[in-house]
Amino acid sequence: MAAHRKPSRRSLGGNTARTAFTIALAGAATATAFDGTGHAEPKLTPAQVKAKVDKLYQEAETATEKYDGAKEKADAAEKRLSALRDQAARKTDKLNSARDALGSMAAAQYRAGGIDPAVQLALSDDPDRYLDGAEFVDRAGTRQAAAVADVRRQLLDIERLRGAARVELTALKSRQAELRRQKKTITGKLAAARRLLDTLPAEERSRIGADGGTRASRSGSDVRVGLDAPGSATAQAPDSRAAAAVSYAYSKLGSPYVWGATGPGAFDCSGLVQAAYRSAGLSLPRTTYAQIDAGHRVSRSELLPGDLVFFYSGISHVGIYIGNGRMIHAPNPSEPVKIAPVDEMPFAGATRVV
Structure with missing residues (x-):
C-alpha cells in the first residue's frame, strides 16, 4: 500500500511573504476607504471658510441674544429675591420684639399667681376695689389676646x-x-469659527474681513474714512432722541464686539442699540426679540436715521439705521462696530423708537 503523507506546510518566505503583505495592505486600504477614515479633509477655499464662519457667528449671536435675555431675567429674579429676604429679615426683627413683649406679659401674669378672678373676688376684703382691678385685668387679657x-x-x-x-x-x-x-x-461656536479662520493665512483673513484683532483695534476715525460725518444723519432723524442715539453710535465706531457687552468700551449688537438709546435718555429692552417691539414698526421704504433694523428670521441681529441704506452695528468678534449696508444681511423688519 502506498504510504499516505500529510502535505508539508510551507513557510511564507520570499515572494510568497511579499505577496501576502501586499494583499494585507490592500485589504487594509480597502477597509479604510469603506469606513471613511484615513482621508484628509478637503481644504476649504477662503470663500468657503468665510461662509462657514459667518454661519457660526450667526448661531453664536442667536445664542448670545438668548443669553442676554436669560441674564436680564436672572438679574431681575436676584433683585426680587434680595428684596424678599430683606423684607423677611425686617419682619422677623419686628416679630422678635412682639414675642419679647408677649413674654414679659406672660411672666407678669405668672408672678401675679394667675388666680381665677371669681376666686379672687370671693376672697377679697374690699370687693369694690377688686372689681376695679378685675376690669383692668380683663382689658389686659384683651390686649394679650390681640398680641398673640x-x-x-x-x-x-x-x-x-x-x-x-x-x-x-x-x-x-x-x-x-x-x-x-x-x-x-x-x-x-466662537472657538470653532476661530479654528476655521486660523487655517487661513493672515492676508486671506484680512481680505475676507476676518482679521478681527487688527480691525477691532483701529480707531473710530480710521473706520469712518470715506464715510459721512454724523451731521447729515442726525439732521434727518425724526426726533432729538433718535439723533442722540445716532450720534452715540458714530462715537463708538471701532469699538470691539464682545458678546454680552453693553458698553461703554465694547458691545454686542443689541447692547450697542441699548447703550445708544440709554445715552438719549430712553430705556430699551436688552434683547433683539424685545427691542423689535419697543416702538412702532416701519417699512424699509420709510426708514429714518435712528430706526432699529433687524435681521434674520429669528430676529437675532440689530443695527441703528443712519440713512442712505446704511446702518451702524456691532457685527461679530472678527469685526468692530462699523458702518455697513442694510442689505448685507436678510432684512427682518424695522422699529422706530419715538
Missing part, C-alpha cells in the same frame, strides 16, 4: 415671604443654568 393674634399673623406673613423667596430662588437657579448652557454654546 398679631404674633401669629406676623409668623404667617414671614412664612409667606419665605415661600415667595423659595420660588424666586428656584427661578434664579433655572436662569443661571440657562446662562451656563448658552455660554457654552456661544464659546463653542
Whole structure:
C-alpha cells in the first residue's frame, strides 16, 4: 500500500511573504476607504471658510441674544429675591420684639399667681376695689389676646415671604443654568469659527474681513474714512432722541464686539442699540426679540436715521439705521462696530423708537 503523507506546510518566505503583505495592505486600504477614515479633509477655499464662519457667528449671536435675555431675567429674579429676604429679615426683627413683649406679659401674669378672678373676688376684703382691678385685668387679657393674634399673623406673613423667596430662588437657579448652557454654546461656536479662520493665512483673513484683532483695534476715525460725518444723519432723524442715539453710535465706531457687552468700551449688537438709546435718555429692552417691539414698526421704504433694523428670521441681529441704506452695528468678534449696508444681511423688519 502506498504510504499516505500529510502535505508539508510551507513557510511564507520570499515572494510568497511579499505577496501576502501586499494583499494585507490592500485589504487594509480597502477597509479604510469603506469606513471613511484615513482621508484628509478637503481644504476649504477662503470663500468657503468665510461662509462657514459667518454661519457660526450667526448661531453664536442667536445664542448670545438668548443669553442676554436669560441674564436680564436672572438679574431681575436676584433683585426680587434680595428684596424678599430683606423684607423677611425686617419682619422677623419686628416679630422678635412682639414675642419679647408677649413674654414679659406672660411672666407678669405668672408672678401675679394667675388666680381665677371669681376666686379672687370671693376672697377679697374690699370687693369694690377688686372689681376695679378685675376690669383692668380683663382689658389686659384683651390686649394679650390681640398680641398673640398679631404674633401669629406676623409668623404667617414671614412664612409667606419665605415661600415667595423659595420660588424666586428656584427661578434664579433655572436662569443661571440657562446662562451656563448658552455660554457654552456661544464659546463653542466662537472657538470653532476661530479654528476655521486660523487655517487661513493672515492676508486671506484680512481680505475676507476676518482679521478681527487688527480691525477691532483701529480707531473710530480710521473706520469712518470715506464715510459721512454724523451731521447729515442726525439732521434727518425724526426726533432729538433718535439723533442722540445716532450720534452715540458714530462715537463708538471701532469699538470691539464682545458678546454680552453693553458698553461703554465694547458691545454686542443689541447692547450697542441699548447703550445708544440709554445715552438719549430712553430705556430699551436688552434683547433683539424685545427691542423689535419697543416702538412702532416701519417699512424699509420709510426708514429714518435712528430706526432699529433687524435681521434674520429669528430676529437675532440689530443695527441703528443712519440713512442712505446704511446702518451702524456691532457685527461679530472678527469685526468692530462699523458702518455697513442694510442689505448685507436678510432684512427682518424695522422699529422706530419715538
